[in-house]
Structure formats: C-alpha cells, structure tokens
Amino acid sequence: MDSCIICGGTEAGCLLKLREKGSRGINIASKKRRDTLNAIPGQSVHLDCRKNYTNPIRINKYLKDSLNNGQPDDTSVKLLRSKDVFSFPDHCLFCGCQAKNNNLKRGNDVFPVRTHDFQASIIDICLERQDEWSDTVYGRIQSVNDLHAADAIYHQTCSVNFRTKKNVPSAFSTPSKEIKKGRRVDAKVQQAFEDIFIYLEDHENDQHKLSDLVDRMGRLCGNEAYEPWYLKKKLQDRFGRDIIMTESHGKSTIITVRKAAESILHDFHKQKFKDAKEEEISVISTAAKLIKSKIQELPTQNDFYPLPSELEKCNYNISHLPEHLSKFLQQICGERNDLRIAAIGQCITQATRPRSYTAPLQIGLGVQLHHHFASRFLIDTLHNLGFCSSYSEVQRFETSAAYSQGTDIPEYKPGQCVQFVADNVDHNLRTIDGHNTFHGMGIIAGSTPGGDAGQTPVPKLNVVPSDLILKGKINITYYKAPPKSSIKIVFPKLKLEKIEDSTKNLDMVARIIWPLRAPTPSWSGLMHMCQTGQHPGKTTITFLPMIDMDSSDMSCIYSTMVFIVNQAQKYGFTPIITFDQPLYWKALTIINDGTTSNILSTVILRLGGFHAEMSFMGSIGHVMKNAGLKEVLETVYASNAVTHILSGKSVARAFRAHNLVETALHVLLVQKFLA
Template identity: 40%
Template sequence: MDDPLKTCPICNEPCDVEFNTLGKKGCARIKDSSQRRQNRTVQPTVGQRVHIECRRDYTNDNNIEKDLRQQNRDTDKTELGERSTRSKQHRFDFASCCFFCGTRVNLSKTRGPDEAYRVRTLSLQTEILKKCDERNDEWADIVKGKLEFARDLHAADAVYHITCNCNFRALGLSIPKRYNDKPGAYALTNAPSRSVGRPPDTEKLEVFEKTAEYLINHDDEQITIGELVQKMQEFNGGVGYTTKWMKEKLLERFDEKIIIANILGKSNVVTFRTTAKSILHDFYNSPKTNDDESEKLKLVKAAAALIKNEIKAASATTNKEYPTSEDISSGAYNLDFVPQSLQLFLRLIFSEKDADNKIASVGQAIVQAARPRVVIAPLQIGLGVQMHHHFGSRYLIDVLNAMGFSSSYTEVQRFEANAAVSQSTDIPGCAKNVILQYVADNVDHNSCTLDGYNSFHGMGMIATTTPGTRRTTPIPRLDVTSKDSKENGTIDIVYFQSKAVHFGNTTYRELKNLRAVDPSIHLDVLWKVVWPLKPARPSWSGTMQAVHNDRHPGKSSVFFLPMIDMNPGDLTCIHSTLLFTAKEAKRHGSTPVLTFDQPLFWKAHEIVANKPDDADLASIVLRLEGFHMEMSFLGCIGRLMEGSGLQEVLELTYAPTAVNYMLSRQGSVPSS
C-alpha cells in the first residue's frame, strides 16, 4: 500500500519526481482552492507531498474560475437553454430594448441610473464582441448571440443602458440588480455577485505569472523586489504592483522556496532557497532506471547543481568594486576565488600536476558565466585591461569575451573611467622618504580619426616617485559620467600677465660642505691589486653589485596627470603648469620639483624669475631635462674646442652630420 504522505492529494498518484512537501501555508492554500471549487475530497496534511504541476494548476485563480463556469454550463445546460431564450417568444426589438439586459429603455432619461443612449458608432459592436471573448461567461454568450443576430447595431437603432454597458465591460460584474425583475430581463443561472473590496484583476495576475517566470529563468542574477516591479511594468505597459504587494505575492506564489534578504548592500534581493541537502535529497529520491546513460546524466546534473549552488553562496562575489592589481597578480587569491567544489572538479579533469593557473583561469571563467551580472572575476578584467593597453583593439577584447575568457570592452572602458576618477591627481603612498618629481612636456596626438580636424597639441604631465609606490585600495565600480571625468581632470588656467618678461639675475645659494666619503672611491685600485694574487674574486660587475647591495631604492613609479589643451609654448600654459605642480606638491608635503626640456625650461625660468620672493612659485625647483643638459654640455665643449681637431676625431666614430649637431650650439641656446 502506498504511503499517504507520498501520494499527491490532488491527483492521488505517487509523488516520486518534481514534487513539493507541503507546509501549513501550502495546505491552507490548497484547502481554500478546494472550497472554492466545491470539492470536499482534497484534504492535504502537513508534510504530504504534492506534484508541482498539480499544485500550480489546482490553485491558479484563472483555472478555478474556468472550471466553475464549465461545471455550471454542464449542470444547467437544459435549464439555461429554456430560461435564456424567453425572448424567443417574440422578435427582440433592438430599438426599444437594451441588448445588454433585455429590458425596455426610456430614452427620455438623460440622467440618473436609467440613463440610456442609442448606438452612434460602428466600432461599438466590435468592442463589445471583443469584451465577450474576454468575459467568456453566460452573460457574454447571450450578448454575443444578440449582436450576431443584429449584424449592425447602428443600422438597427439599438439602444443600451449606461450602467449595463459599464458592468459588462468590467470583469467580475453582472447585470444591475435593478433590471433583474423587469419584463424581458435575462435570467442568468450563475450571475457573479460583486464581492466586498476591489475585484480581482486577472490581467495583472497573468502579468505577475510572467514576472515570476522571469525570476525563475534569471536566478543567476541578484534581482531585487524593485527590479521585479519595473519588469512587471515593462510587461504591462507601465502598470504593476507596488513593492509591498509584489513581496506578498511572491511569498504567496513560491511559499518557502524563496528568501528575501539584504545581500552585498542590495536590499530586498530575491533568491531561491536551494541547499546541498535538498539537491542530494532530490537526487537520491529520483526514480532509478536501468539506463546507464540516463543515470549518468542525472549524476552530472546533480554535480552541476551543487557547484552552481556553491558559486551562488560565495561571499567573495561582488560587483561593487574592482579587484586590486595585487589581487590580480596573486596566484593564491585567484585560486581562492574559485569555489572548492569547482577546484576539485577541474583538478580531476586536468592531467597536469601543477595546473593552478589553468584551474584559476578556467574556474573564474565558469564563475563569471554562472553569475554574469554579479561577479567581476579578477583574471577576466585583468586580461581585458592588458589586451586594451597593448593592442587597443575592441574586436580582440569582444572575441575573448564571447569565448568567456575576458571581460567585455564596455566593462574595460568602465574600469578605466573609474580608475581615472578614483585616482584623480592623488599620488598613492607618497611619504617623506619618497622623492616626488613632476615632468611636463608637449604632447602631440593625431586625432584626425576622431574628429577629422587638426592634431592635438597640448601640455602633458606625469609624476614620478622613487622608490615606486602602488595603489592598494580597490577601485569602486560606479557609473562615471563625462561630468565626473571633467571635474577630476580640470586644471585651472591662470593667465600670465607681465609687461616685460626677461631673464633677470639669478643668485644661487652656496651649497653646504658635504663631507661624504664614498666607500667605493678606491675600489678599482683594490680590484687591480688583488688580480696578481689570484684570490677568489667576482668579476667587475659582480664586485660593483656586492658593494652596492641593498642600497638601490628600487624601481620608480609613473603616474599620469591631466593635460592642458593649450599651446605648450604659451606663457599662460606654462604658468598654469607651474601653479598646478606647486599646489599638488604642497598637498603631498613635498618640495615642488619640475623638469622641462630646454625651450620650456627657459620660459619657465623667466616666469619664476619675474615672480616676487613671497610668491607661490618661489619654492619651485626647475630642472633641465637630462638629454638637453648633455646637449648643452656638448655645445660648450664644441665651442671651446672649435678648430682643435676634435670634430675630425669624432667623425671617425660618428657620422659627420651627427658630429656637427653634437658640437654645434644647438641645444645650448634656448629657443625664443
């Protein structure tokens, strides 16, 4: 004998697959539907199994109303045929009787409940026929029969009551009671009575079911109650439930299968209650077959469900901020980003012994594909940014994204915009023991492919720190606008106004006597002396490395700063650059040091020399670029050694044109 708890109370069949276990709320819902159906045989108990499809069809409001109408038609078919055709005793007069209720119309009544009109438009008959199909009840059948008999209401001078017309167009209402006892009135055997409160809106219920299906199909995303309300409005032309009512309807629809909670800063996130225990329970209780192939597929599906459930439950999955560069370059972090079950699955598939990098890469690709709108995988965004930096090809990035190995080109652009706004002009990790220098030079870029006009010619700036520093705080993932980028990348333009710009007398302060002893001053002598002794010693490069061990400050870091869209040789542009670097260096607690090439250095020196001693630019240190400094030195040598034969000696090694350029005064005299 079958276990009653494992038998569906609706269809009385065993529940082996696709079933739910009823709780108190589920039993109450089925009992309420049973009373509405006037069916006393369905009496479920708590803990009893029920087929998902049986439960959905049995408790659906539309199905209940449809079944009740069919039962009434079958039960009262004969009586309905006799009572609804009382008007057959005489020909129906459309010109004097309302075709909605069958009673006579007094056209003199222009106001009040008995107000009536003649049919004045041809479209009214089409609208009423369409409403008959929507109602699909006894009253609709009678009215439809009248309209088909009349063929043309306008030509028949048909009349109707306003109240009858309103009741017929409103679903759930019947003939007004004031006309039920009058001669000629239609006698409906199943006339719906208006219940207390607002009548149920079947159209919204249908749209809600469509919204519920959307939630089921998009379970891999973090969908909130508000987003479901917006989706329902999209389905229903801007009309939908409120947030509170949507939450109640979802709990009524899915019962204990969903959880509504706050996840990762998002409120009212709807997720399905799926646990490893329930997945394994469904797998072990599924009916067994003798087909090995089907059993294998069931096992694979259960394993996939367990892995996806762990991906959804991972706490590290967030799209509120991008991973840092340290996280992207860390092998341990990238491996930990992949859930343990997925790691084990991939290790059993890969044949290599050391496949951590591949496991992290393929695993993150699977995690990203499982939750595309929730997860920002480190290797995915890192590869996209790297490909964009090296090749600048949207096609390449989109191809890698389509194959699941990289973030999209749109996401890469969003990352770069957030990085620019997040960093702005800040220098991360700038401290007293870090040397901060600014460098400015002209920037030329051929922008014809962008706007079809001239090339961009402006002032570009960078900041260098020694030793190098790196950003450790993550970059937030926000919707950056052009206004945000403009506010973070704007340099104040300060007009330089001076009657006469000249290079005045420059007085250099006397340097302090620095008596520093170089430990390697006699290193070359020592290295040569010990050579005949044949001791164990390194080569010269090894010796230098041993002497200067642990003294190198490390690789420097370069940070890009905003550009000035002006002619770099303009004094106002140079003046604005000087003020910007002085302000930024002061903000970072460092002495403003700015490097120019020779033409810009000369003009910057003129601007600083014409400033008073208490000006903001008085503390700025201008440095000549190393290449131009060497050019100036060679120009001086060429001037002093002109005619001595030095040029002919150098031409033995370098080309004559190059020697003329090196020993000429080019580079030693500033351009105007």
Template identity: 35%
Template sequence: MKCKLKEHYGSSIVITEINGKPNVVTFQQNASTILHSFYKESAAQKSEEENKNALLKAAAALIKNDIRSMPINKQFYPSTDAILSAGDSVPKNDPLDQSHSLQFVADNVDHNIDTIDGNNTFHGMGIISCTTPGVIKSPKEIPRVELTTDELVSAGHINVFHYNSDQVGNSFTSLRFQKVQELRKINTTWKLDILMKVLWPLKSPMPGWSGLMQMVCSGNNPGLSNVTFLPMIDLNPSDMSCVYSTLKFVSKEASYHNRTPVITFDQPLYWKALMITCGEECKNVVVRLGGFHTEMSFLGSKGRLMSGSGLKEVLELVYAPNAVNHMLSGKAVSRCVRGFMLVDIALHWLITEELFRINKTNEEAELTDIPLSNSILSEAGQLLDKLLNKQIPIETAVDHDALKAIEKELESKKKHLKESRTSSLWLSFCEMVAILKRFPLAERTGDWERHLASIQEMLQYLAAAGHNLYT
C-alpha cells in the same frame, strides 16, 4: 554534497561523473541546450577541422555558463588580493610620509595625431608624478559608484589660470651671471676614472667607463619609483597660461603631501616656467631642466668650442662624416658620448706615455704586451684587479696611495702643458669629458649635491658657447 544538491535542485541539475576526474555540475536546461546544439552540428558531415572548432565552441559555451553562474558583488570592485595583476594600478590618495620623495614632470602630449584631415586631435600638457621609493599599496575594496558626467569631469579637472605678467609680476627682465658658491664635492668615486684612462691601453680585456662603474659600485638603493598619471590640460603647452596653470596645480598637489614642489621641463617650457617663478607667484616651485636636455646642450657646447681644433677630423676616423656633424651638435647623444670618451682616453694615453716613459721597443707589439715596469703603474694595475674582483671596497680604492700618486703626477704634467694654447684647449676638452661623466653618475645615484656641482661646472662652458638658455 551530491545528495544535498540533488535534494535541493532535484532533476534541474546534471552531475557528470568520470573516474579519476572531478565531477561537473550544471543545470539541465543549459546542458541540454549546449549538448543539443553540439549534437545537431556533429550529425552533419563535416571535416575534421570543423569538428574541432565545433567542440571548442561547445566547451567555451559551458565555461561561459559557469562564469555567469559565479556569485558577484555589485556594490564593490574586487580587492587587489583578488586581482593581483591590477594591484599596482589602484591609486593611493593618502599623504606621503617623510621617507618618500616626490617630483613632477610635465611635457606636451599628443593624441590621435595620425588623422587624414587633421581634425579631432589633442595637443596639450601632460603631467606625471614620481614617488621614490614606490608606495606599497595596501589592498582595499573600491566601491562601485554611479557618477554623472559632470562629477567625472570635476574629479580630473585642473583649474586654468590666465597669466598676466603685470598682475603676477615678472622680475626676469635681464640676464645676469652672478658668482656662484663653491659646492662641496662629496662623492669621489669618479676618481676611479683615472685608473681606467691610465691603464686602459695596458690591460686587456678592460671594461669601459660605464662597465667599470657597474662592476665596482654597489650598495642600497631607494628601489623602484611609482609613476602616476595626472590630469591633462587642454591648452597649447607653449602658452604661458598653460605653464602657469601647471605650476599652480603642482604647487597644490605638493602642499597636500607636505613637500616642496619640484617639477622638470624640457628646455622651451623650462625657460617659460623660470620666467614665471621669478615673480611673486609660484616662487616656491623648484623648476628643473631635464637631465637629457642638459646633457645635449653640454655636448653641443663642447662641439662648438672645439670647432676648428681637429676634433671633427679625429672622430671621422671612426664615424661617418654626417654622423660626426650630428654628434658635434649634441643630437646623436650616445655616439657623441662614446666618441668623446675615446678621444679622452687617447689624449690621456699620450700623457701617460710621456709621463711614465713607456716606450714600445717593437712597433708591431700590442700595447697589452708592454710590461708595467713603473712601480706606480704596477701598483695601480694590482689595485684595479682587486677592485674588479671586489676584494677591496671603493672607499679604499679612491684613498689608495697609488691613485693619489698618479693623480698628483697627472696634475703636475697638465699644469706644465697648459703653457701651450693648443694643449690648454685639449686639456679643457678632457675636463669637459670628466664633467660629462660626473653628471650621469649623480643622476643615476640620486646624488643631489653632485648634481648641483656638475651643473655648476657646466655653466662656464655653456656660457662660453652661447647656450644662454641653459645658464
């Protein structure tokens, strides 16, 4: 190879040979220029740090020269195999098959908002599509195409439609609460929560609800989703024409993939989208309220319904008063969820003490020192240990006789306690906490039936608290 290079290039190339290292080939003109510059700089008296910088600059110039001499293809971009780090960013425009679900999410987007004078800012509607499971993108070459500005704009263009309620039609003229169909509850893993609430004070250490579900739940999942950024709409997101244009665009995109258009908004945009879809136009679009906003409203409704009951004073034993105000309004979501769960466990422990006659002979003794003398509790404790050690599956645990017996005893005791109005109020609080746990369970596991059932269970509390925009 060396002889062939010298025969072809002659004295135009320089081959540097060092024992034990690969040979370096470069053109004499480039090497002479770089080395001459390096020698000229090194001849001057410089500090050690300056000599290091000069050496690095000379090495960088040689590397840059090698990069420029590499062959390139000016007709096609590199394939995803050649650029592994950019493989996931190559879009795939083929229609999805039936094994993938497709949803859209739209919300307001702001860009360059921190300007001094407030000019040159952008406030519009941003849209993304979520594909589950994520599409495996096949490597392919993308041709380098010279596009004009008009062609580039048309590729990412969304048609804007003017919304006219008289022409489009709007049947959303009155708010009516209709009787909804009872949904079948398929997922029963939430029953494991009974084990935790009854045994939590008696077993230490004991994982919380989230930790328990992560420890015992297992199985296949659809995998990671792909998120694709779609074009933005340069209109005020609160404008009805902007929402209407978003629904039309989503409907067109979903029809290309042969899917029912499903889009998620936050509460203000959800309400306007619902008004549009109640008419003749876009009635095929399924509009969903974001799960986080639904949970916030449900937490706020619980705080409103429990006002004056003593819940605020109980939470202030753990949290600061200002934090409790935000919790009861549904703003501090994580604190509110944890605080409500702690109160729920305390209430169930009071019921468990009376139901199974658990008495502490020594007031200074820890709860975990109390023996499980009751046969049902003892059997339930063994069931929980086997479940946490993955000795039995969840399906066996939810159908266990001990769990059924505890559930039956609790239901009987709660039925008796509901004769008191105060007890009935706090039992309603416990039921709302149970719904609060079932809702994220459905969201995280992708259980659509459980999601609908949880929303259905929330409706009565949202309506009672006056949160009509969420019903």
C-alpha cells in the same frame, strides 16, 4: 486530418506546425488563463487562434470576464468626484474638484494657466497616456481654444501626477466608500505579478534585472505596477531561499532563481532509467545542476575590484570557487594545477553568472591585455570565448581607478622625495580628417623611495565623462606677461669643502684600461662594485590629470606650476618640477618676471636629464669648435653627422664620439709616458 488544438478546426490552408518556441508560448498563455491546454511540438494550430490565445490584452479580458462570471463589468465608476457642471475658473482642470486661487498663499497650491504652451503640452500628455483620466482632461481642453483666456486653474499636485503618469491624488479622488473599482485593479495587479512569477519559473536558467521585471509588470498593468523595492519584497516572500538577489553599486539588482540541492537530488531519485547510458547522462546532468546551484549561492564582493597582490595568490583565486566546482576540476585537471583550476573555474562561474559576478582573473587579464596591446578586438574576442572580461568592464575599471584617485598622490608617506615631470602629450595625430586629436600637457609625479603601489582597492563605480572631468580638473590660471621681461640668470657662489674622495682615481683607471679589451666591467658595473649600503628602492610613478591646452602656451605652463605648488602645500614637501629645454626656458621666464614671485617662489626648476646632457654636449662642441675637434671626428663620422654631434642634437653619437676622443688622448698620453 490534423486539427487546431485551440479551436478544433481543420482548415488545412491555415494550419501551422508548432515548434518548441511556439508550444512554449501557448503553454505560458494557458497558465495565465488557468486552462488545461498543453501544447507539444509537432501539433497544429491556426495562426489567428495562436495570436488571439497568447495576446496579453485578450488574456486580461478573459480573466476579467471570468471574475465577473461572464457578466458585463458595471463596477467601473468615475475616478473624479465632481458631478457638477465643470467651470474652468472654479474647478481644477485635472481632477474637476473645487479649487480656489489664494494669490500665491500656501494652501492646496492652486495656480492659474498663464501660457498657451501649457495647453499644448497637456494635449501631448493626453495622447501619450491614453487612459480614462487623460480622456476626461482631453475633453475639457477641447471645449476651449485658450485656457488662459478661460481663466483655467489647476492643483499643483494634480498636474505633477498627470504629467508623471500617476493616478489622481487621493485628496481629490473619489472617497473610499464610492470606489468599487479597487478590487478589479488589485486583481489585475495580482495577475501581472503572477505573470512575473511564471516568467521567472520558466526562465530559471537566466539572470534578470529587477528594472526589467518592473518594466514587464508595467506593460501588463500600467501605472499600478509595483515599485522596485516592493516587487523585491514580494519575490522574496514568494520564492524564499530559492531566489538570489545580487546588488552592485550603480547597477540594477540582479534576480536569479535556483533549485535547492534537496530538490535536485529528489528529482534524480524519482527518475527511471532504460539503460546504463541514460543513467550516466542523468548523473552528469544532476552534478551540473548541483554545481550551478552552488555557484548561484556563492557570495560575491561587488563593491571593489581585487588588488594586484591578491591576484598573484592561487589560494585567493580558488576561494572564489564553490567547493563542488573545485573538487570537480581537481578530478579532471589534477590537484597540482591550482592556477589552471582557478582560471577554468572562474570562467565557468563567470559564464553562469554573467551579470552579478566579476571573476578576478578575468578582469585582471583584461586590464593587462589593454595595457600591453590597447586592442578592443583582442579583448572582446577573448571575452566572447569566455576567457576574460569585456572591454566595457575594463574601461569601467580604468575610469573607476581614475575617479577614485583624482588629483591625489596615493600611498604618499612623509619624507619621500616627490619630483614632478611635465611635458607635451600627443594623441591621434594621424587622423585623416584632422579631428579628435589631442595636444596638451601631461604631468607625472615620481616618489622616491617608492611606496606600496596598488594596495588601495579600486571601488566599482559607474562614472560618466562629465563626473571624471570634474574630479580630475586642473584649474587654468591665465598668465599675463609684464611689458618688459628679461631673464637674469644668477650663478651663486658655491662653498666648496675639501672632502677626501677614495674613488677619485677610478675614472682615470677606467679610461686607461678600456682599450685593453680585457673582461672588465663597464662604468655602471664599476660603480655597482664600489657602491656600499642599501638602495632606497624604486621610484613610484603616479599619473596626474592632463591639461587640454597647447603645452607651449604660457598660461598652460603657469597653470601647471601653480597646480604643483598647491600639491606640494597639500602634502608638505618642496615643489620640484622638470621640463624639457623649450618649456624650461618659458617656465624660467615666468618665475623671474617678478609678478608671480609670491606664488612660485618655492619652485625648484630643473632641466630634464636628456636635455641637460644634450646642452652639455652642445657646450663642448661650441667651445672646441675651432680646436680641431671637428676634423678629428670626421675621420670616423660623416661631415653631416659631425655637425649634429657638435651641436648636441645627436646625443648617442656625441657621447660615443667624445668617449673615443678621450680614450685616444689617454692612449697617446700613456704611450708617451711609457716610451
């Protein structure tokens, strides 16, 4: 009959069969207890025996009793050195030492209890701490109903330590010659550190946060746990070169335990194989361990994201792979498939080091997918398959890029023409409940000729929304309209100079030959043929912060123009801003009201190209309204469409309609001329 491997009992009704996880837990507890018990799957154990054997509290008690050779622990003494009768007006409420209130003079910072809430908060902390010091303080508090009435006093340092779950300050604790408890505490802390050491060895294939290890040690030894910096030093001393610590800006240090290549090869040569198949599997397993060890050694740059220009280079992407992995993939994929080798290799590297490594191709693919599709489902699905970064990492990249830019114009060079464009921005307008919608003012800046956009690396930051709001904030300047405001549009006289234009007849030629249906270029093609010289280059577009106000609000428009003027003064260029027709009219009202002339006197206000064309088409329709133009257009378009054509609202139709009319007139003129 099966028996319990812990107690040896054979009660069949209480026996359980161990599995892989259960046997591993018993073996870990055996190491902690310094026993020789070795459990394997399939053995039997009592449920209560397993719980008691693996219980951390019982393990610590067992080790303490072992240190005392089975004798009761009589070394514990009071941490507080006050053995006199406690007096609230004369002794510190927390440490019990003599204290004296110096009436706000600097000394030991002794303060009286002034409120009843103080007593209630201390009781809550006592119930939360549940240690010897809290029991002593709780007993004192329970002896009185009102600490303020009892004239209780306390040391400020004692109060801070008690609230932050630390020990009694050394200045008010038992002298070192009276303390006999230190060795027991040191042994407890050492045992907790040994538990961390065993845990890392048992989970050498995982990556661990340093903060998680500190918390784990704190659960074993309480407030005596090592600080993060000291635990890091102790682990480095214990593991040496077999431990890798990866630090990232704004994130916890990542701990990885690895085996050196010499150790892996030594284990391989010690093995004895039954047949060729077992040897093949062992060779593959050893190769995988070697590649994993080299991946863990690979240095990573966690301070900045890669540049777009770098992601386009295969050599840069392959440089992020260890040589062993690169050679392995070349044997499988072929030496000419550099891009596939880099992509597959970075997927393997990212899967091996998910916390401490950010694959360049994976973050680049995630950002590109987000720009094109804005689908969290798509990105997270590919991330779960191991092909791209997670959606949270993509969001972190975008917030880091927005925070690092702020309200600046990156890559600006003196001499560039910068034109600002502002218009309304709408988001989430079709929500069912009408909430979480956005209607504000969006601003972009176009720099011509464009600079080398994307050549400034984006730092990896942990940005919270409040920091991002402060970084990209546009100050709101409220506009107060004058009592009477009227716009006076003044058209200055233009000084025209006679310039010989060699292309003045091209327009006439293009109109005449258009109806011939010959393979002639369009207007843009004709201008391209006539243009000489070098093109200045594409315009670089920079997205600037939005203003969370109604875009048609006068204060919103005024704040937008003030922000643009400040930007122009910062970089030293003339402020040029483009609005659509409704916002243009209000902006013109603000500039001409006379009260803001000093601030906005340098602003060049422009009407957007589309609205300028719409206004021009509407002007033609208004002037030619009674000249028969409507009747001519109704031979081609419906009457309702003609109404929109003449008003300029239907720009595309109006442009084609006027072209048809002009071409028909030219044909009639040419026909009459040649007749």
